Amino acid sequence: MNNGVAVYILISMGVTFDLVGAIGLIRLPDVYNRLQAATKCVTLGTALILLGVVAASGWSAMGIKALLAAIFVLWTSPTGSHALARGAHIAGVPLWSGSVIDKYKEDTGR
Amino acid sequence: METLKRRLLDMLIIFVLWLLLTWSLDLQGVVAGAILAALFALVLSRLLPPHVERLFSPVRWFWALMHIISLAFWVVLANFDVMYRVLHPNLPIRPGIVKVKTTLKSDEAKAFLANSITLTPGTLTIDIIDDWLYVHWINVHESLEDTEAITRDIAGRFEVTLRRVFD
Numbered sequence: 001m002n003n004g005v006a007v008y009i010l011i012s013m014g015v016t017f018d019l020v021g022a023i024g025l026i027r028l029p030d031v032y033n034r035l036q037a038a039t040k041c042v043t044l045g046t047a048l049i050l051l052g053v054v055a056a057s058g059w060s061a062m063g064i065k066a067l068l069a070a071i072f073v074l075w076t077s078p079t080g081s082h083a084l085a086r087g088a089h090i091a092g093v094p095l096w097s098g099s100v101i102d103k104y105k106e107d108t109g110r
Numbered sequence: 111m112e113t114l115k116r117r118l119l120d121m122l123i124i125f126v127l128w129l130l131l132t133w134s135l136d137l138q139g140v141v142a143g144a145i146l147a148a149l150f151a152l153v154l155s156r157l158l159p160p161h162v163e164r165l166f167s168p169v170r171w172f173w174a175l176m177h178i179i180s181l182a183f184w185v186v187l188a189n190f191d192v193m194y195r196v197l198h199p200n201l202p203i204r205p206g207i208v209k210v211k212t213t214l215k216s217d218e219a220k221a222f223l224a225n226s227i228t229l230t231p232g233t234l235t236i237d238i239i240d241d242w243l244y245v246h247w248i249n250v251h252e253s254l255e256d257t258e259a260i261t262r263d264i265a266g267r268f269e270v271t272l273r274r275v276f277d
Contacts, residue, residue, distance in 0.1 A: 017189050024196035032246045033205055036234050037196060040188045043229065061133035068130060078228035078235075079221075085236045085246060101206035104236055104244040 007056045014048030017041045030096035031088050039081040046073050116162060121151035123158075159218045170275050177226075177271035184230040184267070191231040195248065206250040207236060210243045210261045214269055219276035226268045233264055 024037025050070035057063040095102055128143035129135075164170055195203055210227075214220050224235040224243060232248040245264055 017193075020189075020193045020196055024192060027196055027201060028203070030205075032207075032234065032236075033203060033248060036232065036246070036248050037192050039228055039234065040185070040192050040231075044185055044189050064130050064133050068127075074229075075225070078225040082224060082228060082235050082237075085234055089236060095207070096205060099205045099207075101208060101250060103209040104207045107209065107239075107242075107244075108237075 003055050003058075007052050010048050010052035010055055014045045014050075014052060017045030017048065019045075021045060030099075031093050032085055032095060035081045035085050039078055043073060043077040046070075046077075116158060117151050119162065119165075120154065120158060121147045124150050159216075161216075164276075173271050173274035177222075177268065177275060180267065180271060181226055181229065184226075188229060188231040195232075202249070204249050205247065207244055207246050208250060208260050208264075210245055210265050211241055212243055212261075212265055212269065213241075214273060214277060216276050219272050222276070223265060223268055223272055226272070227264060230264075230267075 018041065021037050021041030024041060025034050028034045028037055047070045050066045050073070053066040054063045054070070057066070089104060125143055125147035128147060129140070132139050132143065158165070195201065212220060212223060214223055220238055220243075224238060227233050227235045227243070227245060234246040234248075236244045236246055238244075243265065247264070251260070251263075
């Protein structure tokens with residue numbers, strides 16, 4: 001099938017990005033840096049895997065659901081990480097000791 | 111009258127979403143979807159932003175498409191950026207929280223700007239207070255005090271398109 005190559009490329013790229021996101025989650029120092037890796041890589045990785053599903057199943061019930069899921073992931077995952085980062089900062093989770101500046105703390109006192 | 115129109119539009123959107131998710135046109139499913147859409151449109155009071163007429167402007171949709179294209183480019187770049195930092199043995203990061211001033215006016219535009227910033231290389235929006243965005247930056251530049259340069263770097267590239275979509 002003609003779509004086969006596209007499916008493999010999309011899904012393997014997606015899995016690669018997800019893997020990098022997971023490695024970043026372990027290697028990076030504090031919660032904010034970890035959120036960076038988790039948001040960017042896992043969002044695109046998951047969206048690419050879902051697009052791979054769309055390419056594999058076409059305009060069927062599964063393809064449309066995967067497409068909608070990809071849109072919702074792209075839309076909500078930055079919002080979620082924004083809420084987590086804000087919550088962590090307000091709860092007093094400190095930045096990594098190598099951080100150079102914290103304007104949020106200076107301005108809000110939290 | 112205006113609220114009725116908004117409710118009907120809410121209902122229509124939910125109904126279309128239902129049809130897409132079920133992906134079948136048999137009578138039972140469609141009727142159930144219509145009833146549920148009406149119910150949800152009643153319960154969810156404000157699904158749509160205040161300036162609902164802007165939803166029907168082709169110019170705005172064109173700029174939305176432009177925004178999605180530029181965003182897609184930055185998202186892919188962001189991933190390779192994270193990949194480089196994470197897989198590099200020395201972990202080349204220099205994190206910090208900077209503040210950025212936005213010129214966008216409406217809440218929707220600011221929300222989308224915050225989300226777009228989060229998906230672009232090395233930046234993560236933490237909070238919005240009035241016109242100021244607090245952004246966690248994984249690799250803060252040397253010129254820390256130069257707020258204008260930081261703003262141009264982080265927010266500028268999206269404000270052009272987002273202003274034409276929402277403001």
